Amino acid sequence: MNIPRLLRAALLPAAALTLIAGPVVVESASAAGTLSVSKASLSSGRLTVEGSGASTGFISARSTTSAAGIRAGLDGIFKIQASGFTAPDCRVVLQDSNDVRLTVTLSGCTPSVAPVTSPAPPAGTCVITPPDGPATLPVNKSGAVWFHTTGCNTTASGTTTPVRWSLVSGAVPTGMSAPYFSGQTGGNIIGTPTVIGSYRFTVQVTDSAGQTDQESYTVNVG
Numbered sequence: 722m723n724i725p726r727l728l729r730a731a732l733l734p735a736a737a738l739t740l741i742a743g744p745v746v747v748e749s750a751s752a753a754g755t756l757s758v759s760k761a762s763l764s765s766g767r768l769t770v771e772g773s774g775a776s777t778g779f780i781s782a783r784s785t786t787s788a789a790g791i792r793a794g795l796d797g798i799f800k801i802q803a804s805g806f807t808a809p810d811c812r813v814v815l816q817d818s819n820d821v822r823l824t825v826t827l828s829g830c831t832p833s834v835a836p837v838t839s840p841a842p843p844a845g846t847c848v849i850t851p852p853d854g855p856a857t858l859p860v861n862k863s864g865a866v867w868f869h870t871t872g873c874n875t876t877a878s879g880t881t882t883p884v885r886w887s888l889v890s891g892a893v894p895t896g897m898s899a900p901y902f903s904g905q906t907g908g909n910i911i912g913t914p915t916v917i918g919s920y921r922f923t924v925q926v927t928d929s930a931g932q933t934d935q936e937s938y939t940v941n942v943g
Contacts, residue, residue: 755797756815756823764829768806770813773798778818783912784808785893793817809834814896814915822861824895824915835890837921837937845932846872847884849924855939858894860917866940868900868908870926875905877930884908884928889935891922894942900924914942 755774762769768789770782775797781790782801789803811830815823850869858864873884886900886908893899899910908926923937 756817756821758815758823758825761813761825761827762829763806763808763811763827766805766807768801768803768808768813768827770801770815770825771799772815775799775815775817776819776821780815780817782813782815783896783898784813785810785895785898786888788898807833810892810895812895812916814913822896822913822915834892837891837923840923840935840937841925841933843932843934845928845930845934847874847926847928847930847932847934848872849926849934849936851936852938855919855941857941857943858914860914860942863911863913864897865909865911866899866938867903868924868926868936868938870906870928870934873906873926873928874930874932875928877928881905882929884926887925887927889923889925891937892920893922894918894920894940910940914940917943 757774758772760771775793777795779790780793780799787806789801791801793799811827811832848871856866875882883902883905893910894914896915897910897912900908903909919941921939923935925933925935927933
């Protein structure tokens, strides 16, 4: 996953979420913002987002799996370009230095969300604690969904090593990115969900001894 640590502060969805590939479509925007986009495309891993109305300073374009950015000009005009960029749901969230956000759909992009399947059983003693039920997050407000484990080995390599998390299927909410480790045995997805819908995804944990487990989560954004 190629999301720079700098941008971290800021999975197949249910029927309520529609994936669109086509012309630029504004999904949500801050009422106080003036961000506008004239071009937003993703083809063969090449991202291009052009627009205006950004506050002076850094502006980022972030998908659920990648991030890129550039400094906007004094006139508010920006052009973000990046290679090797991925966006499973064909959306990016723009965010300028005043925290104004704008969610756009990328033209030339083909959705690549893997359908959610039944989680694989644990291979060892490292086990993800099943969720109590769907998580609910408010739209356009920062939030997190946490994962917890028991029985994981974090010292097999000779040093203390946090468990590793990966997304194996589905999609996290647009505006969030994941998964990251938190402490030695936990993890989470974090960010500001910007598109209302129901999202289902499966994560995998791997400890330093190579033990794995998978668990599925549902996150409702509204």
